[in-house]
Each structure stands twice: as C-alpha cells, then as structure tokens.
Amino acid sequence: MAELLNPPALLLVLHDVAPETWADYQPFVEAIDALGDVPMTWLVVPDFHRKNALDEHPQFCRMLSERVAGGDELALHGFFHDDPDPGPTSPRDWFMRRVYTHEGEFYQLSREAALARLRAGIELFQHQQWPLQGFVAPAWLMSDGTRQALRELPLRYTSDPQHLYHLPDFTRIDAPGLVWSARSAWRRGVSKVLSEQRQHAWREAPVIRLGLHPVDMRHRFSRDYWLQTLTNLLAEGRVPMTKFDWITRQRRPLGRAA
Template structure:
C-alpha cells in the first residue's frame, strides 16, 4: 500500500471484469479515433484473469519493466525500460539513481523504452532528467519509435532472417 497506491486496478480482476474494463477503454479510444495497439496495466500488475482477457482482444502487445510481450501468446521480447516514480522528492531522487544505473547496464541493448508519466513533467528535476536522457540517446544514434513500430521492425527482421 505504500509503494503502489491505486495502480493495481487490474491485479485482482477476473477475466470477465478485466474484459469489461478493457472493452470500455477500447470503446473510448474508438470514440476519439485514437489508435490503440497494446495495453500496459498500471504498475504492470496483472491478474491471470487480465492475461486471459488480453488473449481475447485485438491488441498486439503488453509489457512489464523488462519485456514487451506479443499478444495473444505472451511471447517475451527483451525490451528494458526506464521509469520513474515522481510522487515525492525521495522517490524522484531514488528513481534517478536507479535509472542511471540501469541505463549504464543497458548500453548495448537493442532498445531502451522510456516510460514517462504525466506527473514526471510537473517536477523540474524529473523533467530535466527525461529531456537530457532523450537528447543523449538521440545523440548516440538511437531512433525514437512507438512500441508498435519497434515490434513491427523486430518482426520484419525475424522474417528476413528466416
């Protein structure tokens, strides 16, 4: 309760309850004509029922902090991600330390996902981190892509290799 506050709404759901929420979300995206290709549960907390529901929907992926999972079979692809918890000063400080360490470990990773939350942009410290990180990664030759575009490139590489 102290680490995750209200992020776990998909953590204990049955298949039916998860399907109802996911369908409502998809309907809202359709109403505004927003593209949707995947679903990431808040704080990556998913019940077995949520996983079952995702297998039934026309979505391409979900993720956790270290992987993207192709749906419907949940095949894992290494795709580490940087993410912050910005609700308090101590969380922002710890997030920077952890993110700096992770980025060093992932220097050779084929992809590094950046998981920004709206609250990250409310604080100068976290906003500056994300802007500098993005500038540095671009200067290193990284190419910004959406998850679905990166997955399409991976699929294309696999098909060419086969």
Template sequence: MAEANATRASLMLVLHDVAPETWPDYQPFIEAVDEMGDVPMTWLVVPDFHHRNPLAHSPAFCRLLERRLARGDELALHGFYHADDGPTPRNLGDYFMRRIYTHEGEFYALDQAQAMQRLEAGLALFDRQGWPVAGFVAPAWLMSQGTRQALRQLPLRYTSTPQHLYRLPDFTAFDAPGLVWSARSAWRRSLSRVVCDWQCKRWGAAETLRLGLHPVDMRHRSSRNYWLHTLDKLLLQGREPLTKSAWLERQVSA
C-alpha cells in the same frame, strides 16, 4: 523469449497516465520534445482517470490526441480508471501490492470477466473516437491472471511490463528494458537519478530502451530535465525513436 533483431538501436518515449487533468503537467515537456524534431511517442490513455476525467467530456483534449496521431504518435489503452477500487486486500502480499506499492493497480485483482468488461469498454471508447489501438498497458504494469486470459481473446497486438513487450495473443516476450522514476518525494527523485544512471550504463548496448514518464515527473525540475537530457543524449548516440507498435512490428517481421 524472442530475440530482437532490428539493425539500428532505438528508443521508445512512453507517456503514462494520459488524461485531461494530466495534460497541463505534460504540455511544456511535449513542446520541448517537439522542438527536438521528429520524435514519435506512445501515449498511454486512461478513459476515465480516477473516475473524474471521462474523455467523452473533454472534446478539446480528444482533438489534441487526434492531432498527435496525425503527427505519427501512438495511442494505447492504459487501464480504464487507473484506480484500484476492488475489495479490501485479503492477505499481506496483496495489501503490500495494492496499498503500499501502489493504489492504482486497477487490473491486479480482477477476474477474467471483470478484466474483459473494462478492456472492452476501453476499446469501445477508442472505436467511437476513431482511434487505432494496438496495445494495452495495465496501470503500474500489474496484471492478474484473469487479465492475461482476457487479453488473449481481444484484437490487441501487445502488452508490456517494465522490462518486456509481449506480443499478443501468445504473450511472446521481447526484451525492452525501461527507465522509470519515482518522483513523489525529494529522496525518491535522488534515488531515481542514481538508479537510472546506472541502468543507462548497464543497458548501453541494449537494442532498445524505453523511457517511461509519468505526470508527477513533470512537476519537478530535476526529473523533467533528466528526461529531456536523457532523451537528447540517446538521440545524439544515434538511437532511433519509435512508437511501441512500430518497434514491435520490426521484431515480428525480422
């Protein structure tokens, strides 16, 4: 595993599940972050969220993303549909991962050819929009071996899992611990606060921290305010906000 060598502690603010229908959830939060100053973010963009949000049908939203690029934010590819529409799971392990843990592990069961088709379709959409793209993040961070094989053949620079960023095509791992909430119910939100507070203390000396936000977090005051408070606290501690690409470039060049 590669070691991070940047001299200044950093943070990465990452917005998952970015699509036209999730923008109303995110908008007040983004406006609040913008008021904090220059905080570049990584937007994980879904080309056709749940088969009902094709970006090509939302020119106004695409222009918004272009304005974010102009501010210094980064757009990364986040699956294609963000929905697991594959065949019925064949064993208990797959059933747990695809029906209990999440219904959105789009790339969990794809073979190499299937993964390549969706990855290339996503990259083609970015190319048509004129958007630079360096990274791919699988929905729910779940990648089949076929997906990994496909990623080794594409002109992408990184992918990630909850605790690491991986330089492509060789999958060199860099420590990049992440905080994430499960905000769909009151008990999950309460547990998420406890776990994330513990992780913040555990990783207080970590070279970087990733804040992994989801649209559902924005629908509840407790989780939304937690992220704003945590971001503000980390900035006051002197952590430098970076996009994923900018952070990885520092590790590679160090």
C-alpha cells in the same frame, strides 16, 4: 532475445494521459516537439480516477487525434486507473495494492471484469477513430483473469517494466525501461542514481524505454533529467519510435511465452 532488425531504438512513453494530467505534460511535450521528429506512445486512461471521462473533453480528444495524425501512438492504459475495490486479503496483496501502488486497477480482476473494462476502452478508441494496438495495465499489474481476457481480444501487445509481449500468446521480448519514483526529493535522488546505472548497463541494448509519469513533470529535477536523457540517447544514434512500430519490427522469439 528477439533478433535485432534495426538500429538501437528509443521508446518515449507518456503514462497516465488524461485531461487532468495534460497541464503537467504540455510544456514537456512542446520541448520534445522542438527537438524534431520524436514519435511518442501515449498511454491513455478513458476515465481517470472516475472523474475525467474522455468523452466529456472534446478539445483534449481532438489534440490526441492530431498527435496520431502526426505519427504518435495511443495505447489503452486501464480504464479508471484506480483500485477502490475491497481491501487486500494477504500481506503480498497489501504491499502490492497499498505500498507499491494504489492504482493497480487490473491486479485482481476476474476474466469477466477485465473483459468488460477492456471492451469499454476498445469501444471508446473506436468511437474516437483512434487506432489501437496495445494495452498497458496501470502499474503494469495484471491478474490471471486479465491475461486470459487479453488472449481473447484483437490487441497486439502488452508490456511490463522490462519486456514487451506479443498478443495473444504473450511471447516475450526484452525491452528494458527506465522509470522514476518522483513523489519526494529522496525518491527522485535515488531514481536518478539507479537510472544512470541502468542506462550505462543497457548501452548496448537494442531498445531502451523511457517511462514518464505526470508527477515527473512537476519537479524540475526529474523533468530536466528526462529531457537531457532523451537528448543524449538521440545523440548516441538511437532511433525514436513508438512501441508498436518497434515491436512489429522484431521477429517473434521461440519458446518465450510467459
């Protein structure tokens, strides 16, 4: 485990950020802003489902620029955030691409295909003059080709559900995260029970990540959970910060490349 250099931290992460999802997030973001200085990491999709290219939404891009100026972080979250490629060829692939998610964009990409999309995303961030340090694959699914591509690019970190990774060597740091499946009432109920159990188990963890999705914002039950959980963790003394701010404060552990 990376040596703790700071008080226990809290990382608030908004997934699937795009013009299409901003209406879901806006009231929640306003509620967070009302709490005071709570920096967030926004996982930005350059062309969400191939119909929301950021360059076509200048007002939304200006809003993101204002968030960066205010201390938030933007990270690259895939490019299209979909998976329309040829169908699965094995039971495992069928489960990962059609049951676990339909949006595992980087799950089967070759190195060349991954490099092309990653470079296109980097160029978009540069065009918008947004600092870029991190990449998170949709659904956290990365092919070997994607991992190879990430070793060749000037990105500083990536992540999976329970870890952050220094790039380019994929040195792993434990960073447990809460995330919900909120598509149905029973999923939301199970997610709440599991999240409460995990939060209790992780009460001494150096960091806890809250991984929010647009669908969470569409249901009062899940939206209220996230707001209350954030408030409680802040009251317990956890320091809110962006993913990049936190990972730069951790010493690289030895022998943990993945």
